[in-house]
Amino acid sequence: MKGFIRSLQVALWFMFLTFPIMVIKVDIVEKTVQWRWMNLVYVGIGSFVLSFVWRFLMEKKNKGIKAREESRDEKLSFIQKILTEPRYNRPLFLGLLLFVLVFPWMFSTYQTNIMISALLYVVLGLGLNIVVGLAGLLDLGYVAFYAVGAYAYALLNYHFHLGFWTVLPIGGLLAAIFGILLGIPVLRLRGDYLAIVTLGFGEIIRLVLENWDEFSFGPSGISNIPRPGFFGLHLTVEQATIYIYYLVVIMSLITIFVVNRLQNSRLGRAWLALREDEIACEAMGIDRMKTKLAAFALGATWAGFAGVIFAAKTTFINPASFTFMESAIILSIVVLGGMGSIPGVILAAFLMILLPEYLRAFSQYRMLLFGASMVLVMVFRPQGLIPNVRRKYLYGQKQGVR
Amino acid sequence: MLPILEVKDLCMDFGGLRALDxxxxxxxSDQIVALIGPNGAGKTTFFNCVTGIYEPTHGDILVLSRDDGQRxxxxxxxxxxxxxxGLARTFQNIRLFPNMTVLENVxxxxxxxTRSWIFGALFRDKKTVQEEQETVEVSYNILKKLQLEKYVNEIASNLPYGAQRRLEIARALAAEPSLLLLDEPAAGMNPKETKQLEELILQIKEQERVSILLIExxxxxxxxxxxxxxxxxxxxLLAKGSPREIKEDERVIKAYLGEDHDA
Amino acid sequence: MDYFWDLFFSGLTRGSIYALIALGYTMVYGIIELINFAHGEIYMLGAFTGLIVAGICSVLGLSLISTLVLAIVIAMIYASAYGVTVERIAYRPLRNAPRLSPLISAIGMSIFLQNYVLLAQTSKFVPFPNLIPDFAFMQPFEDFIGPSELVIIVVTAVAMTVLTLFIKYTKIGKAMRATAQNRKMALLCGVNVDHVISMTFIIGSALAALGGVLIGSYMGQINFFIGFIAGIKAFTAAVLGGIGSIPGAVLGGLILGWTESFATGYVSSDYQDVFAFCLLVLILIFRPAGILGRTNTKKV
Structure with missing residues (x-):
């Protein structure tokens, strides 16, 4: 009963709060006012129900904290168990890989294209995961490096007719150099200031691309970017799509491999430690700047690669593809998946890109739900969908590190 | 013989306030030196100057390098x-990496x-693999010495207080320092734990051949x-000397017990 | 010279708006050390609420002055309500979480609110009526300062003065200053920290809404996205002046307004937003404490 009254209060509050924006729509020129009373009803019912859910989750969370304080060992969730246990994860991974490999032969070019973007976000998400998830540096301008890669391919191709395969490493390298150049001045800033500065840099790069017509062809962008060549053969659009698809699959696999290795290395440990306590880190002999720069540059490299592939896939780029919203989407993938968790980021990338594509009715609410999920994940499940599992080391035996 | 650490005329100002004068x-080498004084006397500031967190306003801090013996x-x-x-420290208010395991902390x-970097991490060449293995082994042995081996894969923040203090020492020892700086290692410990700590410090000094500077x-x-x-x-600096000399020093007694002690 | 004064006053107007929004950033940061990323959205919501009220008033045929007052008052009330609600949902549960968690939550909130307005209202720019009447006594000066500009400058100055007095002399103002200095200690001294934080959000949001309605009337159009750029610029202003400092926010806002105005007037108008971002980046890199802020030494 108490909960009922509480929810009623919440519903009333939200009906009041959203009244002008949800119900009234005015037109100043025509001098008309449109009243949409039904929306008020929806808000009322929606917030009434959601407030129950909210309280339920809140209680569960508080209980969870208490439970963790009482029992010291952390229980692995069902998903984590499947992912860490070789008996289960091997067939699972194999099945997934097989599915991914035959995908373009089973589905249309359209579907394959969607899959390509999802995989590109996997690469981007994992790249940003190095910076945000492992090293704990909140980079809100990640899309700038993506733009560097994309424009590197478009411009080098336009001016010098360089091919995709030549530009791919150049794009990654350029992005890394940008990462270092940007990193040197900003990485000594505190976490939240770093976030804002990177946001500022991202916007500066976009605005420059938009306004410097002689260099970047302004807002109209660059079109007719060639798709990647395949030993000089001419490919039809369908064939090229399948080709790019496999390319992105390989790219994703390489990314997974690299991030996994980085995470379990001396450098990876230094990143994790840096995320937890910078002063203790320095006292342990870790060069703060060098370690952060490594994270920044490596993260940027992956965005650069993804950018080159993106330009080759769409054959057209303009600054509108590199707004802050793009950075925010990539960030929400990392946050939702679980910072530092590779399977989490992959799952989140697929969820966030595929769901809106396949549930069309839902696609206009996409950004709304992105935003809401970022808040909810932070409040109720800060470790993400699939939390990162701390590695256990074997010791005292000859086999050493597993 | 040259001292491992020599501090000359060290001054530290914060704005107009002289914290160290x-x-x-x-x-x-092979010495245990203690730095004592009332709260706010500047002991931790001194540590922070020596370990590079603050840059001193004046004076010299000279260290005998662990690797090449140069000053x-x-x-x-x-x-x-x-x-x-070759200087490694612990902190007065424990600063572990709370969400990493005990072993990872060490x-x-x-x-x-260790040396490996991006290349080593990506390609796992022989040297890196060896280095990693060694890191795990050495770290585990240090944990064993400090009786922390039962916590190896525990998350650091879940450890009991005394164990966290020991883990900080273990982490500092892992750097194989020539001088270990301990900032109030016994803070918050009961007499029994303090006694154990005492033995531990002496044991570390013997086994690791490390000098110790402690605030306590x-x-x-x-x-x-x-x-x-x-x-x-x-x-x-009010006084310096052997423990016995310090115990009998008039000025020290005054500083600790106040001017009117005898009156 | 007229051109100069024209730019001067348009910079002052712009700067006043930045200052109004920047205050919200600076106060919230001062108290809970959070960059309230959704603050720009509160400003945008204020502008939209103002538009809706103005629309209804014009249908009802109310006079310009009463429309202006109603629009501002209702927008401020609603913005405060939004501000408090955002704090309850997205920040309060995270008060003891790692520093970056509330920031990410704030970014999520900002995206949510933008799309909420986009879906509930429109994605297009909508015209905003001019709510500020022409004053007869302005005639001789109208070459370089219009009535809207004058009203914005005056209203901002009044709002700042009231706020300063409020913080200095009222009980809740003192509680706010105490909480900003040391939240734990304030709590121990019997300050209701939750109330203080809510109050901070109310004041900050109300000022942002004031800015939103005024700028809507001044620019003649608004859309769901105006909060993003304005938010970043106001944050720049807050950092420029020294985050946490109220006079700093005003100073930062004015400096930013003039920089933009003169730079677009004398250099190039294409890069208007770039100037602000560059200023932001430079300030954060070279003097993160801002002009009036204090650098604090790290504690170990």
Whole structure:
């Protein structure tokens, strides 16, 4: 009963709060006012129900904290168990890989294209995961490096007719150099200031691309970017799509491999430690700047690669593809998946890109739900969908590190 | 013989406030030196100057490098460079990496003793694999020495308080320092735990051949283990000497018990 | 010279708006050390609420002055309500979480609110009526300062003065200053920290809404996205002046307004937003404490 009254209060509050924006729509020129009373009803019912859910989750969370304080060992969730246990994860991974490999032969070019973007976000998400998830540096301008890669391919191709395969490493390298150049001045800033500065840099790069017509062809962008060549053969659009698809699959696999290795290395440990306590880190002999720069540059490299592939896939780029919203989407993938968790980021990338594509009715609410999920994940499940599992080391035996 | 750490005329100002005023101090190898004084006397500031968190306003801090035996002036060096020279510290208010495992905490301590970087991480060449293996082994052995082996894969923040203090020491030891700086290692411990700590410090000194500089309030601990005691008050060096000399020093008694002690 | 004064006053107007929004950033940061990323959205919501009220008033045929007052008052009330609600949902549960968690939550909130307005209202720019009447006494000066500009400058100055007095002399103002200095201690001294934080959000949001309605009337159009750029610029202003400092926010806002105005007037108008971002980046890199802020030494 108490909960009922509480929810009623919440519903009333939200009906009041959203009244002008949800119900009234005015037109100043025509001098008309449109009243949409039904929306008020929806808000009322929606917030009434959601407030129950909210309280339920809140209680569960508080209980969870208490439970963790009482029992010291952390229980692995069902998903984590499947992912860490070789008996289960091997067939699972194999099945997934097989599915991914035959995908373009089973589905249309359209579907394959969607899959390509999802995989590109996997690469981007994992790249940003190095910076945000492992090293704990909140980079809100990640899309700038993506733009560097994309424009590197478009411009080098336009001016010098360089091919995709030549530009791919150049794009990654350029992005890394940008990462270092940007990193040197900003990485000594505190976490939240770093976030804002990177946001500022991202916007500066976009605005420059938009306004410097002689260099970047302004807002109209660059079109007719060639798709990647395949030993000089001419490919039809369908064939090229399948080709790019496999390319992105390989790219994703390489990314997974690299991030996994980085995470379990001396450098990876230094990143994790840096995320937890910078002063203790320095006292342990870790060069703060060098370690952060490594994270920044490596993260940027992956965005650069993804950018080159993106330009080759769409054959057209303009600054509108590199707004802050793009950075925010990539960030929400990392946050939702679980910072530092590779399977989490992959799952989140697929969820966030595929769901809106396949549930069309839902696609206009996409950004709304992105935003809401970022808040909810932070409040109720800060470790993400699939939390990162701390590695256990074997010791005292000859086999050493597993 | 040259001291491992020599501090000459060290001054540290914060704005108009002089927190340290011409401090001189020496630590020789195989020595346990204690720095005592009332709260706010400047002890932790002194540590922060020596370990590079603050840059002193005036004076010299000279350290005998662990690797090449050269003397280096470390004023203004970054903390990580100073750790590389062979100084490792613990913190008054425990600063572990709370969400990493106990073993990983110690492995971080090995950072200055290992080299692998991006290339090694990606390609896992033979050298890197060996280095990783060694890191795990050495770290585990240190944990064993400090009786922490049962916690190896535990998350650091889940450890009981005393174990967390020991883990900080373990992490510092992993750097194989020539001088270990302990900032109030017995803070918050009961007499029994303090006694154990005392034995532990002596044992570390023997086994690891490391000199120790410690800040401590527990007089019994200080008097039992240190060979040399420095007393600071209001940022100034009040007295220095063996524990016995310090115990009998008029000025020290006054500083600790107040002017009107005899009256 | 007229051109100069024209730019001067348009910079002052712009700067006043930045200052109004920047205050919200600076106060919230001062108290809970959070960059309230959704603050720009509160400003945008204020502008939209103002538009809706103005629309209804014009249908009802109310006079310009009463429309202006109603629009501002209702927008401020609603913005405060939004501000408090955002704090309850997205920040309060995270008060003891790692530093970056509330920031990410704030970014999520900002995206949510933008799309909420986009879906509930429109994605297009909508015209905003001019709510500020022409004053007869302005005639001789109208070459370089219009009535809207004058009203914005005056209203901002009044709002700042009231706020300063409020913080200095009222009980809740003192509680706010105490909480900003040391939240734990304030709590121990019997300050209801939750109330203080809510109050901060109310004041900050109300000022942002004031800015939103005024700028809507001044620019003649608004859309769901105006909060993003304005938010970043106002944050720049807050950092420029020294985050946490109220006079700093005003100073930062004015400096930013003039920089933009003169730079677009004398250099190039293409890069208007770039100037602000560059200023932001430079300030954060070279003097993160801002002009009036204090650098604090790290504690170990």
């Amino acid at each position: 011409h401090i001189n101090l020496e630590v020789f 280096k002036r470390i004023n203004g060096l970054k903390p990580n460079k100073i750790t590389e020279l 492995m971080i301590g090995r950072h200055t003793r 309030h527990d007089m019994k601990l200080v008097m039992n283990i240190s060979e040399m005691v420095y007393v600071v008050e209001y940022g100034r």
